[in-house]
Each structure stands twice: as structure tokens, then as C-alpha cells.
Amino acid sequence: MGAEQTIKIRVRYSEADAMGYLHHSRYFQYFEIGRVELLRTLGASYADLERSGIFFVVVKAECRFKAPAKYDDELELTTRIERQTHVAIEHAYEVKCNGTLLATATTTIACVGRDGALRGIPPELGEPDSRKSGSTNGHE
Amino acid sequence: MGAEQTIKIRVRYSEADAMGYLHHSRYFQYFEIGRVELLRTLGASYADLERSGIFFVVVKAECRFKAPAKYDDELELTTRIERQTHVAIEHAYEVKCNGTLLATATTTIACVGRDGALRGIPPELGEPDSRKSGSTNGHE
Amino acid sequence: MGAEQTIKIRVRYSEADAMGYLHHSRYFQYFEIGRVELLRTLGASYADLERSGIFFVVVKAECRFKAPAKYDDELELTTRIERQTHVAIEHAYEVKCNGTLLATATTTIACVGRDGALRGIPPELGEPDSRKSGSTNGHE
Amino acid sequence: MGAEQTIKIRVRYSEADAMGYLHHSRYFQYFEIGRVELLRTLGASYADLERSGIFFVVVKAECRFKAPAKYDDELELTTRIERQTHVAIEHAYEVKCNGTLLATATTTIACVGRDGALRGIPPELGEPDSRKSGSTNGHE
Numbered sequence: 001m002g003a004e005q006t007i008k009i010r011v012r013y014s015e016a017d018a019m020g021y022l023h024h025s026r027y028f029q030y031f032e033i034g035r036v037e038l039l040r041t042l043g044a045s046y047a048d049l050e051r052s053g054i055f056f057v058v059v060k061a062e063c064r065f066k067a068p069a070k071y072d073d074e075l076e077l078t079t080r081i082e083r084q085t086h087v088a089i090e091h092a093y094e095v096k097c098n099g100t101l102l103a104t105a106t107t108t109i110a111c112v113g114r115d116g117a118l119r120g121i122p123p124e125l126g127e128p129d130s131r132k133s134g135s136t137n138g139h140e
Numbered sequence: 141m142g143a144e145q146t147i148k149i150r151v152r153y154s155e156a157d158a159m160g161y162l163h164h165s166r167y168f169q170y171f172e173i174g175r176v177e178l179l180r181t182l183g184a185s186y187a188d189l190e191r192s193g194i195f196f197v198v199v200k201a202e203c204r205f206k207a208p209a210k211y212d213d214e215l216e217l218t219t220r221i222e223r224q225t226h227v228a229i230e231h232a233y234e235v236k237c238n239g240t241l242l243a244t245a246t247t248t249i250a251c252v253g254r255d256g257a258l259r260g261i262p263p264e265l266g267e268p269d270s271r272k273s274g275s276t277n278g279h280e
Numbered sequence: 281m282g283a284e285q286t287i288k289i290r291v292r293y294s295e296a297d298a299m300g301y302l303h304h305s306r307y308f309q310y311f312e313i314g315r316v317e318l319l320r321t322l323g324a325s326y327a328d329l330e331r332s333g334i335f336f337v338v339v340k341a342e343c344r345f346k347a348p349a350k351y352d353d354e355l356e357l358t359t360r361i362e363r364q365t366h367v368a369i370e371h372a373y374e375v376k377c378n379g380t381l382l383a384t385a386t387t388t389i390a391c392v393g394r395d396g397a398l399r400g401i402p403p404e405l406g407e408p409d410s411r412k413s414g415s416t417n418g419h420e
Numbered sequence: 421m422g423a424e425q426t427i428k429i430r431v432r433y434s435e436a437d438a439m440g441y442l443h444h445s446r447y448f449q450y451f452e453i454g455r456v457e458l459l460r461t462l463g464a465s466y467a468d469l470e471r472s473g474i475f476f477v478v479v480k481a482e483c484r485f486k487a488p489a490k491y492d493d494e495l496e497l498t499t500r501i502e503r504q505t506h507v508a509i510e511h512a513y514e515v516k517c518n519g520t521l522l523a524t525a526t527t528t529i530a531c532v533g534r535d536g537a538l539r540g541i542p543p544e545l546g547e548p549d550s551r552k553s554g555s556t557n558g559h560e
Binding site: 160165211 | 293294296297298300305351
Binding site for chain 3: 438439441443444445446448449452470475477478479480481482483484485486488536
């Protein structure tokens with residue numbers, strides 16, 4: 001199992017849409033906060049990484065919205081590293097409010113240099129998931 | 141094949157992130173513009189629909205990001221109705237810039253009333269996709 | 281002197297612009313968070329107010345930007361009620377990062393009903409500033 | 421009188437807040453679009469300027485909101501260069517919808533280099549306002 005962390009995020013007024021619901025695009029901004037804060041608990045700062053020329057770009061994102069979040073709701077966002085390869089990390093997310101599951105999602109981020117070209121993830125950010133080397137892993 | 145439309149959207153300064161790239165969450169806001177404008181060409185106004193108590197909520201969204209868009213890029217967003225059931229519409233999207241494919245995506249939106257409960261899509265918004273009535277379609 | 285509160289807000293990646301700075305428009309979203317959180321410490325919930333048909337609209341906003349905030353900076357936002365009349369509240373704001381003043385601002389919000397018409401501020405949200413009734417008040 | 425231009429901007433769903441109104445912070449993003457498009461009609465591209473190491477930062481912004489804009493409203497934004505000095509430009513803005521004035525605003529932007537230090541505005545972006553050289557102008 002990969003690293004996992006739950007943080008709280010309160011829905012801002014400017015993030016709700018005309019229905020009064022958290023706009024679906026905002027969840028992806030919350031997921032990014034989840035990734036950054038998970039990284040921080042692992043001892044790394046994404047801001048520092050960027051200053052050293054290491055960037056992560058989102059190459060794939062997918063979310064299922066099950067129930068709406070409303071302005072001022074205090075959400076619990078759980079972010080988990082699902083898989084890690086030499087150049088990419090897949091995260092899974094759950095968003096809950098008062099115990100109700102609002103959304104589940106996954107994203108894949110890839111490590112690139114200042115030039116945008118793929119590069120290896122620095123070893124201090126964790127090792128590739130050994131499960132991936134197994135021949136029986138049929139996922140994706 | 142469903143209705144399809146291509147519109148142009150210029151990346152705003154406030155939409156680019158610290159890498160100078162259009163933030164990945166913004167694509168989902170662009171897709172929403174694509175849906176609304178496609179609806180407009182079909183003779184309907186989403187604002188009017190809402191005023192009459194008909195809403196569409198995003199229940200699923202998925203995007204693959206292939207190349208970055210930058211501030212001031214003029215993007216071509218193609219929005220296509222991929223499938224339509226009695227209560228939901230699946231759209232597919234392509235984002236290009238100067239002929240280069242930047243992203244592909246799909247979303248599923250569901251029709252709900254003012255109370256948030258599922259309701260049938262008004263007939264003036266098109267008929268359910270007849271392909272969906274086939275007994276062999278196991279998708280979804 | 282009016283009520284005052286300082287909160288911390290960390291700059292999100294999606295809030296920085298292509299220069300890597302917090303986009304100037306975002307400060308106004310932060311000020312709104314400051315107002316809502318100040319209200320909460322005064323025992324009221326803006327979400328509850330809205331549910332009871334009481335809204336506040338921004339009628340004037342002004343900000344001076346002195347130094348940039350960057351992604352991941354943890355900002356200190358001080359929000360202070362500067363003046364209060366029967367229908368409006370003027371707030372003043374200071375944004376600092378590590379002791380450096382980044383921005384100062386003021387906003388004026390007015391109390392409106394569900395119909396958008398001006399209405400009196402509920403007494404539980406505080407009394408009009410008595411200084412305002414004096415004939416010698418030369419402020420503004 | 422300085423250069424002036426009117427553009428149309430349609431309010432996006434994701435830009436309306438829980439009241440169904442264009443969030444006040446978004447006006448400042450629209451004003452930025454106004455500045456960029458005015459610059460484009462003057463023959464310059466802000467994206468190109470940035471690539472050549474010339475940036476403009478907002479040092480002051482002020483807006484008065486007179487009536488709300490709603491989702492899907494097609495707004496007319498007029499942007500005018502009000503004054504220009506060697507290092508700064510002051511713009512004035514008017515936002516209308518169907519002839520009704522919704523907001524008026526001014527911003528001051530300053531020209532900086534890649535290091536963030538003030539620098540002179542390139543001559544191709546226009547000359548300082550000669551009215552400014554008059555000894556009787558006590559403003560600012």
C-alpha cells in the first residue's frame with residue numbers, strides 16, 4: 001500500500017457555481033492540494049522541487065461525482081499513492097463530507113524537467129512500486 | 141453520430157499556472173463551455189433550462205493530457221455528443237492548438253430537477269441514442 | 281475599533297499565474313475568506329445567513345499590491361471591520377508573508393435580500409458604528 | 421485621450437458564484453483580458469512581451485460594482501488607457517450588459533523585468549502621457 005493522508009478543505013464561496021455546488025472542475029484543484037500536502041508529509045516540498053528543475057505534469061485525470069458539495073462544507077480529502085513507476089505516480093482520491101462519499105478519482109502525474117521532457121522521479125520521492133514488476137499485474 | 145461543434149477559446153493569463161501552462165483543471169471549464177455552446181447551436185440555452193428548473197450535473201469526467209497549452213494560445217475545442225440516454229448525455233472532446241492534439245476527454249452529465257433528483261431529459265434536447273436500446277450493449 | 285482576525289492561507293498551485301505569482305484577482309477571493317472566517321468567530325455562519333435569505337454583495341473593492349506572493353507561500357491575512365452602517369460593512373485587509381507586507385485593501389459589502397434589494401443588517405451581526413452618527417466624522 | 425476598445429465576454433458557468441452572479445473577483449480577470457486585447461489592437465502581444473523579458477504587474481486595482489452580472493450574460497467591457505508614465509499605465513474600465521452599467525474600475529500596472537525590478541515601458545507601447553509632464557498636475 002502506498003502513502004496515504006487525509007486533509008480537510010472548506011469549500012470557498014468563489015468555488016461554488018450557480019447551483020450552489022462546488023464546481024466539478026474545482027475537485028481537480030483540491031486533488032492537487034492533496035498531492036502537495038501528501039508530499040509534504042513525506043518530507044518534500046513541491047515548490048522546492050520546482051526550484052530545482054523537477055516538475056510533475058498531470059497526464060490523466062478521472063473523477064466520478066456521486067453527491068454535491070456545497071459552499072462552506074468542510075470536506076475530507078484522502079489522497080493515496082496507488083502506484084509508482086520510474087517516471088509516473090498514480091494517486092487515488094476520496095472526497096467525503098460528514099461521512100458521505102462525494103467523489104472518487106484517480107490521476108496520473110509524470111515527472112518532467114524544465115524542458116518538459118520526461119525524466120526519472122528523484123529517488124528521495126520513493127521507489128517504483130515493486131508490484132509493477134510482477135508479471136501477474138494485469139492492471140492497465 | 142451525435143451533434144458536434146468546434147469553438148475557439150483563448151487561454152487567459154489567470155488560467156495559466158506557475159509553469160506557464162493552462163492548469164489541467166481549467167480544461168473541464170472549457171469542456172463546459174463546449175457543451176453550452178453546442179447546446180446553443182442546437183437551439184437551446186442552458187441558462188433558460190435552469191430558469192425552467194432543468195439542470196445538468198457532471199457525474200463523470202475523464203481527460204488525457206498529451207501536450208501543454210500555454211497562455212494566449214488560441215485553442216480549438218471540439219465537443220461531440222457521444223451517446224444519449226433518457227437521463228444522461230456523454231460528450232467527447234478534443235483540444236487542439238495549431239493542429240496539435242493537446243487533450244482528449246469524455247464527460248457524462250445527468251439531468252436533474254431543482255431538488256437534485258434525476259429526471260428525464262426534455263425531448264427538445266434530442267432523443268435517446270437508439271444504439272443504446274440494443275440488448276448487447278454492456279457498457280455502463 | 282472593529283473586530284479583527286488574522287488567518288493563514290497557503291497559496292495554491294492553481295492560484296499562481298504564469299509569472300509564478302499569486303494572481304491579483306485571487307486576493308479578492310482571499311479577502312472573502314477573511315470576511316467569512318471573521319464572521320464565524322463572531323458567532324455567525326454566512327452559509328446560514330444565506331439560507332435565511334440574507335446576502336451580502338460587494339459594492340466596492342480596492343487593493344494595493346506591494347510585493348508578490350508565490351506558490352506555496354503561507355500568507356497571513358488580517359481582516360478588520362473598519363466601519364458599519366445600517367446596510368453596509370467596510371472591511372480593511374492586510375496580507376503579509378514572513379512579516380513582509382504584500383497588499384492592503386478595503387471592501388464595502390451591502391446587505392441585500394433574496395430579491396437583491398438593500399435591507400438592514402440583522403442586529404446579531406453588530407450595531408452600526410456609532411462614530412458614523414457624529415457630525416465631525418471626516419473619514420472618506 | 422488614450423486608446424480605447426470594447427470587447428464582449430460571456431459569463432461562464434464556473435465564474436458565477438452561489439448567488440448565480442459573476443463573482444466580483446472575476447471582474448479583475450476580465451479587466452486583464454481587456455488590457456491584453458487592447459494591447460493586441462495596438463499591435464503588441466503580451467505573450468511576446470513576456471518572452472522578451474518585459475512584464476506588467478498590477479500595483480493597484482479598484483472597482484465599483486453597481487449591478488450584478490449573471491451566468492451566460494454577454495458583457496461589453498470597455499478598456500481605456502487613462503494615463504501613461506514612463507513605468508506605469510493606468511486603465512479605466514466599464515462593464516455593461518444590454519446597456520446597463522454593471523461596474524466601473526481602474527487599475528495601475530507597472531512595467532518590470534524578469535527580476536521584478538521596475539523598468540521603463542518599451543517605446544513601441546506608446547509614449548508617456550504628455551499631460552503628466554505639466555507642473556499643475558498634482559495627482560499622484
